[in-house]
Amino acid sequence: MHLPDLNVAKDRKKSENKYINLEENYSKVFQNKKYFLRTYGCQMNVHDSEAIRSYLETLGLTNTENLEEANVVVLNTCAIRENARDKVMGFLGKCKYLKKNRDDFKIVLLGCMAEQPDVIDDIQKNHQYIDIVIGTHNLYDLPKLLLQEFNKQQIEVYSNSDEIIEGMNYTRDSKITAWVNIMxxxxxxxxxxxxxxxxxxxxxxxxESIIAEVKDLKKNGYKEVTLLGQNVNAYGKDIGETFSHLLECVAKTGIERVRFVTSHPWNFTDEMIDVIAKYDNIMPYIHLPLQSGSDNILKKMNRRYTKKEYLELFNKMKERIPGVAITTDIIVGFPNESDADFEETLDVVRTCKYDGAYTFIFSPREGTPAAKMEDKIPMRVKEERLHKLNELVNYYSNQNNQKLLNKVVEVLILGDSEKDASKVYGYTDTMKLVNVEGPKSIIGKIVKVKITDAKSFSLDGEYLEEKVAN
Ligand code: SF4
Structure with a gap:
């Protein structure tokens, strides 16, 4: 049994990366059994779940969307906000009930929640019905643990790791777009x-491993890759590489669309901007988290940039990358955020006129410095600020979308529209969701679409023709 420890997790002693090639062979011992997988949180978790799915299917399990017929339930969890944790706990209640009358029902909890000592403490005391708990660093232990016979809860959570796993198989959610972990x-x-x-x-x-993966995806018909990391700008610092060089190498593979997420404003270099501007297949879309427009709050957040520096970077991107769309993340109600601090945030939003923003009320996470900060701002005030911010954000996102009305844009069509089954949906190069009137045969293709209606969160359009290959 390995239990998490936040002090160990915080340790940043320099050590060599360990590149591990997984060459695993598991027999299909769970033939005729089913798994139910639920994913919470960010794109990193969504992509991890593609690896988890592959492990489960290698063991012979097949997917079910019906919890009651599952034999193995896997929850890939998120720790970023309290409500993500509450959702997992609520769902576990249902699993506990189902497990009561079943011998062949295993519950597995994976991901970021498992890395938190207070969660593990709670699981050991109050949730003994959870069979297996695995942290983010050793997802590859899942098949081994499922295959083991045991009669007590198994907790295998490593607090830090130098490992980089290569050779991971993925059962990808899409045959058109793919996530590629770069760090x-x-x-x-x-x-x-x-x-x-x-x-x-x-x-x-x-x-070279990343490029090989992208080339392989391209060979298999994928149209778009999204390079994935918590802070992609930092790619390569530990191995004498840079993100701008990687981005250029990925663009040169000739895959039709390249995206990346997420970027920190702090070390977004001029070289990165130049590479994005230079290659047509690097999409002109950047997610650039602001978090706050107040220097006072940015300092308390340890964000390492000022409002002025952020705006300089934003303007440079707008000037140098033709037609770039920029979205952001904003937190309101950080401990003791004053009205003046909040006004600074609104000022940045008015200046940047973002294409979109994910907005949140500050949620204290146990073990982080901000969770210990004094906070006198009542929740009612935080909610009012969020409401005001959202109104402004939605106004600009609608304005930006209106500019596309009657224009012809290129859209990568991904599948049937959720809003209207007679339509298909896809994304523009600037990452705008479009519901398109057109034949189902265009799914998987980049097509020209005329925009017929624009709302705050999506566009409507009609299919004109396929994009002519360069
Ligand atoms: S850059 Fe900041 S917000 Fe983003 S993952 Fe790292 S610590 Fe979290």
Whole structure:
């Protein structure tokens, strides 16, 4: 049994990356059994779940969306906000009830929640019906643990790791777009964030492994890759590489669309901007988290940039990358955020006129410095600020979308529209969701679409023709 420890997780002693090639052979011992997988949280978790799915299917399990017919229930969890944790706990209640009358029902909890000592303490005391708990660093232990015979709860959570796993198989959710991990962990330690503790120190995959994966995806018909890391700008610092060089190498593979997420404004270099501007297949879309417009709050958040520096970077991107769309993340109600601090945030939103923003009320995470900060701001005030911010954000996102009305844009069509089954949906190069009137045969293709209606969160359009290959 290995239990998490936040002090160990915080340790950033320099050590060599360990590149581990997984060559695993498991027999299909769970033939005729079913698994139910639920994923909470960010894209990193969504992509981890593609690996988890692959492990489960290698063992012979097949997917079910019906919890009651599952034999193995896997929850890939998120620790970033309290409500994510509450949702998991609520769902576990249902699993506990089902397990009461079943001998062949295993519950597995994986991911960021497992890295938190207070969660593990609670699981050991109050949730003994959970069979297996695995942290973010050793997902690959899942098949081994499922295959073991045991009669007590198994907890295998490593607090930090130098490992980079290669040769991981993925049962990908899409045959059109794919996530590609380029690095793991984060060393930024923003004071509100639990990620550096749950995901460990920054460590980069080798450039040649990433390029090989992208080439393989392209060969298999994938149209778009999204390079994935908690802070992709930091890619390569540990191995003498840079993100701009990686981005250029990925663009040169000729895959039709390249995206990346997430970028920290602090070390977004001029070279990165130049590479994005230079290659047509690097999409002109950047997610650039602001978090706050107040220098006072940015300092308390340990974000390492000022409002002025953020705006300089934002303007440089807008000037140098034609047609770039920029979205952001904003936290309201950070401990003791004053009205004046909040006004600074609104000022940045008015200046940047973002294409979209994910907005949140500050949620204290146990073990982070911000959770210990004094906070006199009542929740009612925080909710009012969020409401005001959302109104402004939605106004600009609608304005930006209106500019596309009657324009012809290129859209990568991904599948049937959730809103209207007679339509299909996809994304523009600037990451705008479009519901398209057109034949189902265009799914998987990049097509030209005329925009017929624009709302705050999506566009409507009609299919014109397929994009002519260059
Ligand atoms: S950059 Fe900051 S907010 Fe983003 S994952 Fe790292 S610590 Fe968290």
């Amino acid at each position: 793991y962990g984060c060393d930024k330690f923003c004071t509100y964030c639990i990620v550096p503790y749950t995901r460990g120190r920054e460590r980069s995959r080798k450039l």
